[in-house]
Amino acid sequence: MTRRPIRLPCSAFETDLSQRSIGMRCFRCYPGFASLVVLTIGVIAAPPLPPALAGIPTDAARHWTADNGNGTYSNPLFYEEFEDPDIIRVGDTYYLAGTTMHMNPAVQLMQSKDLCNWELAGYCMDRLDLGPAFRLEGGNIYGQGIWAPCIRYHNGTFYVFTNVNGVGLQVFRSKSIHGPWERNQLPGRHDLSVLFDDDGKVYIISGNRAPYPIEELAPDLRSFVADAPRRSLPERMGEGHHLYKINGKYYDISAIPGATTDQMVARADSIDGPWTVERMVQGESLGVTIAAPAHATASDRGLTLHQGGMVDTPSGQWWSVIMQDHGSAGRMVALVPITWDNGFPLIGLPGNLRKAPNTWIKPDTGHTQDPKPAFVHNDNFDGGKLNPHWQWNHVPDDAKWSLTEKPGVLRLHSLPANDFYSARNSLCQRPPGPESIMTVELDTSGMVAGDTAGLALLSSPYAWIGVVKTGEGTTLQMYSSPGRERGFARPGAATEPASPPAVSQTAPPQRLWLRVACNFDTDQAVFSWSADGRDFTPLRPPFTMTFQLTTFQGVRPALFHYNTSGRPGGYADFDNYTVEEPRARGIEREIPVGKTITLTSGADGSVLAVDSRNMTLVNVAADAPGADAQNTQFQVIDLGKGRVALKAANGRFVSAAGEAVSMKDLTGETPSDAESFQWVNLMRGDTMLMSLTNHRYLATKPNDPGPVSVSATGPNPARKGGAEFKW
Template sequence: MEIKHIFILFLLLLPNKVSAQSWTADNGNGTYTNPLFYDECSDPDIIRVGEYFYMTGTTMHSMPGLAIYRSRDLVNWYFLTYVFESLELGPEFRLENGMEEYGQGIWAPCLRYHDGHFYIFSNVNNHGLQVFIAANPLGPWEHKQIGGKTYDLSVLFDDDGKIYAVYGYDTVNLVEIEPDFSGFVEGSRRTIIRGGNAMSEGHHFYKIGGKYFIFSANYSPIGRMQCARADNICGPYETRVVSTKETLGTQRGYRVNDGIMWQPDMPKPGEKFNVWKPLEWDYKAAPLHQGGIVELPNGEWWGFSMLDFRSVGRTTCLSPITWVDGWPYFGLPGNLGRTPRTWYKPNVGIDVEPHAPFVRSDSFDGKSLNPIWQWNHEPNNRKWELAKGVLRLHTMPAAHFMWARNTLTQRGIGPESQVTVTLDASHLKNGDIAGLALLNLPYAWIGVVHTGQKQTLRWYDMYKNDTIDIPLSQSKVWLRAFGNFDQDIACLSYSFDGKHFKQLGDSILMPYQLKTFQGTRYALFAYNAEGREGGFADFDNFKLDEPLADRSQNIPIGQIIRLTNYGSGKRVWANPRGMLCSAAIGSKPYDTSDCLFRVHDRGNGRVALEAMNGTGFITVVGAGLAADVRLVKQESEACLFMWQDMLRGQCMLLSMKTQRYIGLDARTDEPYSADWPGTTPNRRDGTVLCWEVVTKI
């Protein structure tokens, strides 16, 4: 498959053009935009203790593991700590003896608080259920092994003092845990929901108002979230679909060896990868799934779940919860089951300044690494150090990059990001390789190879099994990686002076795959390819930039804009007869004031759009199937829309009257209506609009 250049390379070559601001979901105007983080935070679990919310998620083979976050408003999160530095469960966690733990380790943790203590439960494949216990979320955390097999479990401390867990795939099983966490109560295992009830995996278990609720992800037929409810913990349970089809306009990305979760052997350089291109209408695993709910101090409920964001991996999203007939639906009263991309922040009674959870750049001048870093498997702490303001990685033998120990990683962050690092390779020895990598399968890297008395700058792409070598006349080089995580494409470049960068090789594919079960990561590595311990590599001034993180100008407040329907390619037309219609290319109103609108700020992310031809404001005049959109002279509450920032000059308009989106059926060219539940993965259903500012009328 040929990979085309589909992003602008000048962003790579001109570092002064990118912003240093990091993504935060908080828009600073009383609203937030999903995802909460634009980097991987899969299998989230959230609880509230007093005025604070706490969250953790899957960390798999990455160490340290089990990150704990804290928030006051569910939108802005602070990183608190990692629960452990290492698990020490065997050589596979250390990449020893030809063994590895890619895609294994900590899966789908369950976070709970009971009787003054925090608990995190997680099943580690082949090692059984683990529990971590602390009186303070900052630690220390006590680690106990419970054993057994409890896949994707959720735990409930019931009112009678007993501790229950639900778990399983397809069927939902219940088991009681011994109060001292020494094991499971003998004879307590039972199946409470059998297959065929659309309950699948990723369970979240609650007791609310005396009733038992279980949330579960289901991948058939299209991917959705189910909720089961019962008066008795053992059932019988009835179920409802509480979220479905919500992709927030995100297509499933490139996939590798789809359907093969674990390969028996690690792929070697030169092996062929089967790649599946994105499917425009594929809902299979992309929609919001595997989530739960949490209650605010004021009694409101909010939902959280994960969403596959292509090569970034699985992100965490926040949803308002609407209770209907005792069932908690994700979404708004007028649009049950669908989640807005942008909505009001939860009402917690305080103002929280927008902030990101991590500092991603690192000068390596401190006594410890910034907490954004995680090692690929457990590190050998005798073979790395922070010394004289650099990160020093000593080389150890490895067959190829995926077996390299002490590889230091951080999650790739979207929509786009660029990292630059300085490498001093003067202390490498024969057989040593060190550099900057895109940790994925297939992987790619750029670095320095030391063979004999010669050093070479090398670019390698595992997918194509392609190598480019450049002779080196100096040991100090600047390495750079740029990733467009919404398009699954990256590129690698180098510089000899830190100012002028040159790209090596072609664009690099970043597919999502189920071997590492993570999104693409930036990685610093050093290893010896000839089976010995060698020298060392010094890394300095790691800098990460995010070109699209600053979204403050993404609502063109006070400006005149032209809107084009992304699905039909036709302009939005304020028909003088008072209807909002489409204008075809070449038609009379196409480039006139009939297709221009001024954006008025109405606070809290809401806007009103006034047609520049004098016909009035875009207004919703009906409801339900008759939610017509007209142009009305007198502004009213029906003119208010929540601007949905879809990035890159795209938006949706969420009617505050119907709580649905304006859109049209491009196949019939009917006028716009405001009864569309949301967009499709490819955004071409008629609800997504492209906007551009018009400076001259």
């Protein structure tokens, strides 16, 4: 395959975007020469699966799945955005509802039998058409629209309650999770939750600051009960309420607003109170950094778990599906166990409450299945229906797009717009992490003067690569906005300040391929194009992706077509949209069972070693006298369900008692919980080892050689806490 080198400043990239589609080599030049990156972009060729993944279904190996295939799961539940989750169980099936804001269809619903493998159940509303701004007519609703849905099931009917800012509380009801859904509207309530009580009353709690009003809804859910007693929860909680009645007691859980915050739980014997408040989860980042991981420092607090619902299994276990920010990829959800402690549901495991494991045993739901990806994004536009994971940016003009005018392609007719941000009929998806490569084929033969069509990342700032037709000719351009877009823009307000695009010196062919490669570890995206679908050429240095509160979402790849002449234009045909996930599973999910390894601390480069005199486990500098292979090599013994024992060269096993760690002789015995460690993967090659005795992690003291303990409560986001290892 011919490769075309492109030279860019070295600082443009931090790490390889993809081992398969984009290869980068950094050359430190002789004094006086600038550092360069040689970038070659070529065709994506799926490699054979690693041996550790050979037994996993191909779709699950090529796309992110939380299910590891060995009886465990790893977070995030979906490695793509799913906001403000609420969850219920009906019989043996679990249902999840999430925020969709300005996207259409609206209110996303998922279903699962095992809490780990999910599939799309549908949406509550095909078109969220509640006024001109919802259609990008004279304004917009970026960052508004559907917020924080509450899903419930009562007397054979599914209900979804969700507020639309500036419009009101939407109440959806259906006998089937798949619809059709009936809708009525009530006065608005922020981040609400609804409880159908045993006595027939229906309570609703809402608000983002104390006191939080607790009101009553009429039994038909079409009005509030005007003469109901005035109730409230006066203690400081947060927003994103989830109201429950469990074993005769009332519970409300909500999150203190913000990304690096915690979730609270309040309990009362009566809906009238008094309420007692506890912290449900505290400072749990699961190793997710505030900064892009490539730039994280040891002081990075991480983006913590907050705002989610909880559910029980038929076996009596309790679990929470809870949200966590993930930088420019958006807000995702994690599945974490709940332990009841003194009558309060606390996230975590005994011995390590208010913290959560990133990898743990799958829930006991009574149902087993092979790993299956929740989202497969590819679409060749055959069959007359869009892949259901597509969503339109605002309400589309359904007369201006078609899958039938030319069967087998998506045809977008251009509508008048000043810029991409205000253009109707942009078709979007959520990009999977930690890396994804979106490619689409574009036929421009139907475009006319004033038309712009291509592939974008919707955000603020946003960026796109595409074909621009004017009276003077046709050019291939890449544009990135300054990031001064506004939600709820005033009619006539400029949304895209003038900024020169990068223009290719090569005239684009009538048929071409466009690509954007996103790396969410670096928050960098590379836009490129190809004349043959094989060799891709970038137009400019990488675009920096961000999470922001204008669209209030992570970046969204979008297919678009608009006309700047003030009138409708021609058409553009899109085909063969593909999404590659270079690190969908890979080595970071592999446990080196049967191998002999050395564990190196990410904090200081020290290694774990056997102290032969005291028969303890210590960490020593990699070049210290005690760091010879006899002391630092451990065989990984498979104990099943992602659990391992570590056997030293002297035949002894790493063993925990309380927080102390020793080397134990197990001659004639099998490893017990004291010698068992849950292998926890943090992605990017970082590993933690959780003791089954206290559910804490094997840890060193950074830059302080000495005894190792099982004392760490969780990961340091920058992998510098002493409990994160590489092997």
